[in-house]
Amino acid sequence: METLARRLADRIGADRVATDAGTTWAYGMDNSRVHHAPGLVVFPESHDEVVEVIRAAAEARIPVTTRGRGTGTAGGSVPVEGGIVLVTDRMTRVIDFRPEDRLIVVEAGLINADLQRIVGEKGFFWPPDPTSNVLCTVGGNLGANAAGPHAVKYGTTRENVLGLRAVDGQGRSIKAGTQTTKGVVGHDLTRLLIGSEGTLGVITEATLRLTPLPETRRLLRAFYPDMHAASEAVSRLMGQPATPAAIEFLDGNALDLLRRNSAVEIPEDAGALLMIEVDGDETGIDGLVERIEAAANDPDKAIDIAVARTEEEQASLWAARKALSPTLRQVAPKKINEDVVVPVSRIPRLIATLDEIARRHAIAIVNFGHAGNGNIHVNLLVNPDDAREMAAAEKALTEVFDAVLALDGTLSGEHGIGYVKREFVSREITPDSLALMRGIKQVFDPLGILNPHKKLPDTESADTDG
Numbered sequence: 385m386e387t388l389a390r391r392l393a394d395r396i397g398a399d400r401v402a403t404d405a406g407t408t409w410a411y412g413m414d415n416s417r418v419h420h421a422p423g424l425v426v427f428p429e430s431h432d433e434v435v436e437v438i439r440a441a442a443e444a445r446i447p448v449t450t451r452g453r454g455t456g457t458a459g460g461s462v463p464v465e466g467g468i469v470l471v472t473d474r475m476t477r478v479i480d481f482r483p484e485d486r487l488i489v490v491e492a493g494l495i496n497a498d499l500q501r502i503v504g505e506k507g508f509f510w511p512p513d514p515t516s517n518v519l520c521t522v523g524g525n526l527g528a529n530a531a532g533p534h535a536v537k538y539g540t541t542r543e544n545v546l547g548l549r550a551v552d553g554q555g556r557s558i559k560a561g562t563q564t565t566k567g568v569v570g571h572d573l574t575r576l577l578i579g580s581e582g583t584l585g586v587i588t589e590a591t592l593r594l595t596p597l598p599e600t601r602r603l604l605r606a607f608y609p610d611m612h613a614a615s616e617a618v619s620r621l622m623g624q625p626a627t628p629a630a631i632e633f634l635d636g637n638a639l640d641l642l643r644r645n646s647a648v649e650i651p652e653d654a655g656a657l658l659m660i661e662v663d664g665d666e667t668g669i670d671g672l673v674e675r676i677e678a679a680a681n682d683p684d685k686a687i688d689i690a691v692a693r694t695e696e697e698q699a700s701l702w703a704a705r706k707a708l709s710p711t712l713r714q715v716a717p718k719k720i721n722e723d724v725v726v727p728v729s730r731i732p733r734l735i736a737t738l739d740e741i742a743r744r745h746a747i748a749i750v751n752f753g754h755a756g757n758g759n760i761h762v763n764l765l766v767n768p769d770d771a772r773e774m775a776a777a778e779k780a781l782t783e784v785f786d787a788v789l790a791l792d793g794t795l796s797g798e799h800g801i802g803y804v805k806r807e808f809v810s811r812e813i814t815p816d817s818l819a820l821m822r823g824i825k826q827v828f829d830p831l832g833i834l835n836p837h838k839k840l841p842d843t844e845s846a847d848t849d850g
Contacts, residue, residue, distance in 0.1 A: 385423040388444050388468075392426055395436045400427040400474075411469045414451065417718060417768075418459040418803055422449070422469040429474050430491075431549055431557070431588040438586065438833075439555030441468055447833045450582040452493060452521030455514075456528060457721055458802025460581045464837050470586060472523050479589060483508060486594045487546060487563060492523025492587050499592075508594040511538035514798070515706050526587050528800035529579035533630035533661070536622075536756030540798070542578050544593045550577055550585035553829030563591055576824070581800050582835040584828040598663035601629070602673050603698040606680045606689040607654035611635045611739075611751070613685035614656035615732035618755045621660065622728045626675040630661040631756035632705055635735070638752045645711050646704040654687055658755065659701055708752055712763055720764040720777060722784065726793035728758045737787040738762060745776040759797035785811060801839050810841055 385403070393401045402408065402425040412421035424446075428434045441448045448468045451461035463469050475491035476498075482488070483506045490499060496517040499510055512525050513532040524530070526548070531540040538544070547561025560573035577585055608614040614633055621628060634642070636655035642648050650657070662669065662676050673691060681689055692698045712719055726734050735751065742749040753761040762784055766777045785795055785808055795805060795812055810818065821840055828834070 385446070388440055388446060389424050391440055392424075392437060395440070396426065396428055396433045400429070401425075402427075408469075411451070411454075411471065412463060414454040414456045414459060414461045416457050416459040416462065416802070416804055418462045418464070420462055420464045420466060422463040423466050425469045425471060427471050427474050431551070434470065434472075434551050434586050434588050435555050435557060437468065437470055438551050438553065441833055442554050442831055445831060445833065447836050448586070449835050450523075450527070450586045452524035452527075453495075453519050455516040455520045455524065456800060456802060458528075458796075458800045459804045460528065460800050460802030460835070460838055461524075462803055464803055467833075472586075472588070473521060475523075475588065478502060481506075483594070485563065486596075487591055488594060489589060489591045490522055491589055492521060492526070494522050496520050496522060496525060503594055504597065507597050509597050510592050511535070511544050511595055512541045515709060522590055522592070523587050526578050526590060527581050528798060531754070531759075531798045533632055533754055535754065535759075535798075536631055537627050537629045537663075538595060542575050544595075545574060545578060545590055546593050547591040548574050548577055548587055549589040550587045552585045553831055553834045558585055561591060565593070579800070581802060581839045583825060583839045584834065586834070598629075599666045600669050601661060601663045601698065602669060603692040603701055604658075604660040604662070604673070604677060604680065604689060605692060605701055606658040606660065607651050607687040608656040608658070608685055609653060609687060610655040611735045612732050613682065614658050615735055615755070617658060617680050617682065617686070618731055619729050620679045621676065622756060624675070624679050626662075626672055626679070628660050628676055628756060629663040630659070631754070632659040633657065633752060633755040634659075634705070634708070635751040637748060637750040638708055641708065641711050641750070642704055646707065648700065648704045651687055659705060705752075709761075712750060712765070718766065718768040720766060720781060721799075722762045722764075722781070722795075723753065723797050723799045724760055724762060724784065724788040724793055724795060725797040726758045726760070726788055726791045728756070730791045730793070731755065731758055731760070734760065734787060734791055734793070738784065741780050741783050741787070745780040747773065747776055747780055749780075754797075757797070758793070803838055806837070806839070806841050809839075 408421045411425045413419040446467045447465045449463040450470045472493040475493035477491045480489040514530045550558040634657045748765040750763040766773045
């Protein structure tokens with residue numbers, strides 16, 4: 385490792401290669417509970433410097449884990465085999481910005497919120513908007529295929545990227561995709577690399593597809609007596625032509641947290657909240673809101689539905705929603721946070737099952753998330769020092785995943801698999817499909833140095849576990 389550190393210091397600069405214990409310890413974690421310190425941390429500032437790092441690592445057979453700001457919750461950027469942590473957060477340049485073509489080319493380390501500010505000045509936005517957008521990087525968004533509230537109308541990261549530059553496990557440069565909205569030449573490496581969590585290549589640059597900012601937005605907040613009534617409303621909303629820009633939901637336990645930690649007024653008899661954003665042209669927004677409100681309303685079940693028309697009212701509601709995850713971490717610092725997805729029509733059945741699991745195992749479960757595409761953040765509030773709670777949580781989590789798969793759902797919608805969920809992957813993906821995926825990994829990374837022990841189970845024998 386010392387020889388490799390000297391080589392990289394010569395190639396990219398001694399000030400961007402760190403081996404001291406303080407730095408390596410700090411870069412051994414993300415927003416999960418996993419920690420493994422690397423032997424070396426490097427801070428490249430360009431695609432060519434990333435090539436240098438990967439080539440040197442490949443020659444030395446040293447594993448490389450790529451990270452941006454470490455906001456992931458699945459241990460995806462934790463160097464579980466030590467080796468090198470490659471940090472992209474100094475790669476923040478805007479390489480090209482062409483509003484007339486609705487695209488921008490940026491380096492992977494650019495913060496999502498900074499990107500939104502840059503394109504917003506020209507009347508555009510990039511639809512992926514994770515809750516952590518003031519911290520997370522574009523590269524991190526691409527690595528996990530992160531999305532956020534507006535995916536229900538505008539799609540996930542994959543639908544909003546035209547092309548990429550990346551570096552594979554041998555240090556070869558990859559140019560994928562196009563700068564046009566149509567293109568069928570070759571295989572679609574862009575969509576393959578997005579969501580691969582750094583296991584196939586290090587994404588260095590991205591050509592992003594931009595969307596014009598809507599003329600106006602309205603935010604409806606609808607209270608219901610319980611999550612079952614709210615879930616039925618979501619199914620009605622998604623079954624009619626007027627597509628909301630976002631549908632967020634909070635269950636009763638989440639509302640209790642907001643009652644104690646925010647200024648949002650919540651009726652005492654409310655057991656669920658839907659936040660429904662509608663956007664569009666000024667001339668048609670009122671009619672659109674009326675249709676959305678009618679779909680959300682059930683006179684026998686809705687407690688109260690109102691429209692937050694001012695920017696201040698809307699900002700207050702969104703701030704409360706985005707504060708939920710940090711608030712939960714204060715209440716239960718070691719909470720288990722999953723982001724399962726089911727077809728929208730089956731949300732009521734999943735919520736009922738989650739309630740049963742919580743009662744059966746005597747564990748508090750708080751649910752919120754992106755109801756418009758069935759992406760539910762299931763939070764098990766547990767004390768890691770309580771052996772009974774942890775044993776119960778392990779059983780409960782297995783039952784949660786079983787319930788999701790029984791409803792034709794998937795185990796992760798945007799957090800990724802990372803390190804902490806690999807053991808469950810074989811429950812969803814067949815052995816033959818996993819074999820094909822391992823073959824793809826071998827082509828991109830024949831030495832197995834890129835983010836080892838992530839995304840897929842390590843061995844074929846694990847494919848039949850569970």
